[in-house]
Amino acid sequence: MDCCNGEGSPINSFALVSYLPQPLAGFLDRLRIELVAHCAAKAHVTILPPRPLLISPDEAWRELVDGVHDFPPIRVELGRVEVFPVTQVLYLSITAGHAELRQLHQALNRGRLRFAEPFPYHPHLTLAQDLEPHQVAAGVDLASARWSEWTQPRSFLVDRLTFVQNTLENRWTDLHGCALSDRVAI
Numbered sequence: 001m002d003c004c005n006g007e008g009s010p011i012n013s014f015a016l017v018s019y020l021p022q023p024l025a026g027f028l029d030r031l032r033i034e035l036v037a038h039c040a041a042k043a044h045v046t047i048l049p050p051r052p053l054l055i056s057p058d059e060a061w062r063e064l065v066d067g068v069h070d071f072p073p074i075r076v077e078l079g080r081v082e083v084f085p086v087t088q089v090l091y092l093s094i095t096a097g098h099a100e101l102r103q104l105h106q107a108l109n110r111g112r113l114r115f116a117e118p119f120p121y122h123p124h125l126t127l128a129q130d131l132e133p134h135q136v137a138a139g140v141d142l143a144s145a146r147w148s149e150w151t152q153p154r155s156f157l158v159d160r161l162t163f164v165q166n167t168l169e170n171r172w173t174d175l176h177g178c179a180l181s182d183r184v185a186i
Contacts, residue, residue, distance in 0.1 A: 008167025
């Protein structure tokens with residue numbers, strides 16, 4: 001999913017994400033562009049993968065806000081470059097915060113927001129998708145080399161969630177945002 005706050009013709013496809021903070025976000029945004037030249041991504045962790053809604057976006061947003069009320073910020077640590085076997089998506093694994101992100105996803109993927117996702121929810125940070133099969137190994141090598149050059153912290157707080165909508169041009173637009181509870185993160 002490419003998040004860019006871009007212009008376009010909205011479609012019935014919505015997701016819930018958490019954008020990464022700087023300077024980590026800028027580094028990963030540049031890496032994504034290096035892997036996929038026209039990527040207009042903003043580095044993010046997806047909480048609810050893309051889904052159509054049978055209710056209005058405003059109703060969905062109210063349900064999401066109610067659902068995250070008691071969730072504290074989640075400390076996330078990024079791991080190594082990996083590849084999903086079926087889709088050949090390159091991603092950074094999540095080594096800390098994985099279980100908490102799964103709990104948040106489970107709490108929100110219910111009721112009128114429930115969607116039968118094509119794959120089990122697996123918290124990660126996408127680096128590249130829609131690669132040709134011959135590009136995957138080179139993409140892993142490049143991403144791994146760049147990631148090994150990153151000397152700053154690989155952890156961040158998921159403390160703010162953003163509700164996004166896709167467009168016909170596959171440009172995601174931010175609709176709403178909220179902070180997670182300010183209880184102390186574990």
